[in-house]
Amino acid sequence: MTALLYLEKFASAILTPPGLLILIFLIIAVILIKRSEERRTKISGVVMIILCFFAYLLSTGFGTHLYLQPLENAYSVPRTVSGQAIVVLSSGIIISPEGQVLDNHSIARLSKAHELHLQTKLPIIVTGSSMPGRSTSTVAELMRNWLLDRGVASARVIVEPRAQTTWENARYASDICSQFNWSSVVLVTSAVHMKRAVSSFEKFGLRVTPFPTDYMYDHTKLSYVDFLPNQRALDANLAALHEYFGQLRYLIKSP
Secondary structure, three states, X not given: OOHXXXXXXXXXXXXXXXXXXXXXXXXXXXXXXXXXXXXXXXXXXXXXXXXXXXXXXXXXHHHHHHOOHHHHOOOOOOOOOOOOOEEXXXXXXXXXXXXXXXXXXXXXXXXXXXXXXXXXXXXXEEEOOOOOOOOOOOHHHHHHHXXXXXXXXXXXXXXXXXXXXXXXXHHHHHHHHHHOOOOEEEEXXXXXXXXXXHHHHHHOOOEEEEEEEOOOXXXXXXXXXXXXXXXXXXXXXXXXXXXXXXXXXXOOOOO
């Protein structure tokens, strides 16, 4: 890689958000510490530097090794699967100028569920309600249509259209499993989401084979690019923080 390309990547990292915002607040913090004689102002500057450090970690590939990867590595992709049904969890809908479409996370999960269905012939439970605050079809209905468009028989797709949370995904999917006397499922969701999802489904008495997919950031050795702030790392680490808070909430929940 040429020196010019290194320079371009570095400039892009510090001249566009989130790197630019971190740099601006860091400069403000240094000015507060250097130029103010008031102790309170200096303390404010120190606090800003600490916050900038955590914002930097959240915005880098290095930070994904601390926040994201412990979640995404919680379960490995199984070599073989066993279960009586495939349960695929929804993510969301985007209301585009062309209408309602599944977001990329939902499509990644569905693609893996479709692949597993072709291998195992197991029925697929799709679960997810309409988006809060929006007048939309249920995500489960769009997921069913996606599967039908790819040749899955209608009788092999079971729609659960009420769940708005991971906990409700587990609750309502377990109700469906009870109707069919199913006690074990293959659970498909994003790798970052899998730990909370498995815990929820097991609390409702199901035996779970986790099948993670939709990995959000590179699982490689650290290189110089992993120390440059970027939006993709920020999105991945924020998703990880969301999961950690979700796990804390679900610790005290019970069926």
